[in-house]
Amino acid sequence: MINLELPKKLRASANQAHQVGAQIFRPISRKYDLAEHEYPVELDTMSAMIEGLSDSGTQNISGAAGGRKVKNEGAEDGSAEPRGNANGGNMSALLNALETCWGDVGLMLSIPYQGLGNAAIAAVATDDQLQRFGKVWAAMAITEPSFGSDSAAVTTTAVLDGDEWVLNGTKIFVTAGSRATHIVVWATVDKTKGRAAIKSFVVPRDAKGLTVSRLEHKLGIKASDTAELRLEDCRIPADNILGSPEVNVEKGFAGVMQTFDNTRPLVAAMAVGVGRAALEELRGILEEAGVEISYDVPPNNQHAAAAEFLRLEADWEAAYLLSLRAAWMADNKKPNSLEASMSKAKAGRMGTDVTLKAVELGGSLGYSQRTLLEKWGRDSKILDIFEGTQQIQQLIVARRVLGLTSTELK
Numbered sequence: 001m002i003n004l005e006l007p008k009k010l011r012a013s014a015n016q017a018h019q020v021g022a023q024i025f026r027p028i029s030r031k032y033d034l035a036e037h038e039y040p041v042e043l044d045t046m047s048a049m050i051e052g053l054s055d056s057g058t059q060n061i062s063g064a065a066g067g068r069k070v071k072n073e074g075a076e077d078g079s080a081e082p083r084g085n086a087n088g089g090n091m092s093a094l095l096n097a098l099e100t101c102w103g104d105v106g107l108m109l110s111i112p113y114q115g116l117g118n119a120a121i122a123a124v125a126t127d128d129q130l131q132r133f134g135k136v137w138a139a140m141a142i143t144e145p146s147f148g149s150d151s152a153a154v155t156t157t158a159v160l161d162g163d164e165w166v167l168n169g170t171k172i173f174v175t176a177g178s179r180a181t182h183i184v185v186w187a188t189v190d191k192t193k194g195r196a197a198i199k200s201f202v203v204p205r206d207a208k209g210l211t212v213s214r215l216e217h218k219l220g221i222k223a224s225d226t227a228e229l230r231l232e233d234c235r236i237p238a239d240n241i242l243g244s245p246e247v248n249v250e251k252g253f254a255g256v257m258q259t260f261d262n263t264r265p266l267v268a269a270m271a272v273g274v275g276r277a278a279l280e281e282l283r284g285i286l287e288e289a290g291v292e293i294s295y296d297v298p299p300n301n302q303h304a305a306a307a308e309f310l311r312l313e314a315d316w317e318a319a320y321l322l323s324l325r326a327a328w329m330a331d332n333k334k335p336n337s338l339e340a341s342m343s344k345a346k347a348g349r350m351g352t353d354v355t356l357k358a359v360e361l362g363g364s365l366g367y368s369q370r371t372l373l374e375k376w377g378r379d380s381k382i383l384d385i386f387e388g389t390q391q392i393q394q395l396i397v398a399r400r401v402l403g404l405t406s407t408e409l410k
């Protein structure tokens with residue numbers, strides 16, 4: 001029989017993340033929605049707390065270590081083969097992302113030292129690199145003015161000059177790009193070799209030649225800074241490349257793309273978190289208005305708003321379970337690209353559907369700033385865009401289900 005209950009150790013860390021969402025994020029949620037680009041100083045106190053958590057071996061708050069391969073708890077002989085269930089780093093990261101985003105997505109994305117670049121580093125760094133970059137705050141810079149969805153179209157270049165890489169190019173829409181201490185930059189080491197030549201590099205924010213050229217004004221997640229970065233003859237040490245510098249045309253794009261298998265379920269979990277926040281708020285509003293939501297009576301025999309609420313809740317549950325599956329597979333070393341994209345496609349759409357329906361069913365209260373519903377409606381949209389849009393996730397799912405390559409199905 002399937003047991004969908006969370007293990008005790010994960011419940012404890014999820015509960016801790018929930019407290020962060022409830023006690024640190026919610027009270028300042030509106031403040032930083034109204035003060036775009038202002039640094040949420042309240043989050044500084046969290047750095048020490050996160051440091052304490054990682055020193056004690058407990059999982060971190062936002063899930064930035066999500067991709068790190070965890071020790072297989074079932075393998076006493078230390079073999080790499082998974083035995084039993086390894087509910088490790090990915091699952092813990094997923095729950096933490098969910099709970100903190102229940103509090104506030106923009107603030108979650110602003111937690112110091114917990115960027116998406118950290119997840120990339122954790123996923124592929126060597127032990128030596130983990131020593132050097134394990135405690136940095138890393139943003140992730142893939143998108144350029146000439147492309148977004150087509151990650152293979154990277155034009156930023158990295159040229160090896162002696163014992164340094166020299167980077168040139170422009171990156172846009174970099175989450176935490178102005179606040180992070182480091183940026184994980186995707187660049188090509190050889191334009192003639194196509195996608196196989198795309199590598200990721202850890203660039204210190206204060207490296208000479210790296211500048212923040214502007215900050216974006218956005219629809220939602222206003223607490224999160226979104227930066228444009230310029231790299232002009234920016235020099236970094238040769239061993240700041242993540243993974244192998246060799247261009248393996250056989251392996252193609254797999255190296256850098258692997259990061260997405262870990263980060264997409266995390267973004268799905270963010271949508272699950274904000275979706276649950278909206279459902280809880282909506283339930284309160286409906287109950288206040290005298291609408292009874294019953295699990296014993298068929299939906300079509302209930303108040304229309306109650307029936308709609310039940311439909312939204314079922315949609316939310318589906319997204320939650322798909323996200324758990326994707327993270328569980330990553331922890332158990334099962335290839336999960338299909339499931340990661342499924343979870344993100346489902347949760348991304350659910351997040352916007354649920355939050356906007358909650359605005360609608362909440363009536364004038366839902367549209368006003370007296371609750372956070374309208375804010376969640378704006379915040380959730382990004383979760384269906386970054387780390388691959390809804391359409392791109394569906395494309396990936398279709399390719400995998402139909403067994404077609406990216407050239408055969410575009």
Ligand SMILES: Cc1cc2nc3c(=O)[nH]c(=O)nc-3n(C[C@H](O)[C@H](O)[C@H](O)COP(=O)(O)OP(=O)(O)OC[C@H]3O[C@@H](n4cnc5c(N)ncnc54)[C@H](O)[C@@H]3O)c2cc1C
Binds near residue numbers: 174176
């Ligand atoms: C607030 C914010 C934060 C971000 N943070 C980061 C970050 O930290 N790092 C980073 O690198 N990037 C980041 N991004 C960029 C983000 O990942 C891209 O915006 C996203 O990948 C989409 O790219 P695009 O905007 O160029 O849209 P396009 O790729 O131009 O797509 C436009 C539309 O066409 C659709 N489309 C594209 N190709 C296809 C296709 N083959 N079939 C069907 N439909 C298609 C898309 O789904 C979309 O609806 C961020 C963006 C925003 C808005």
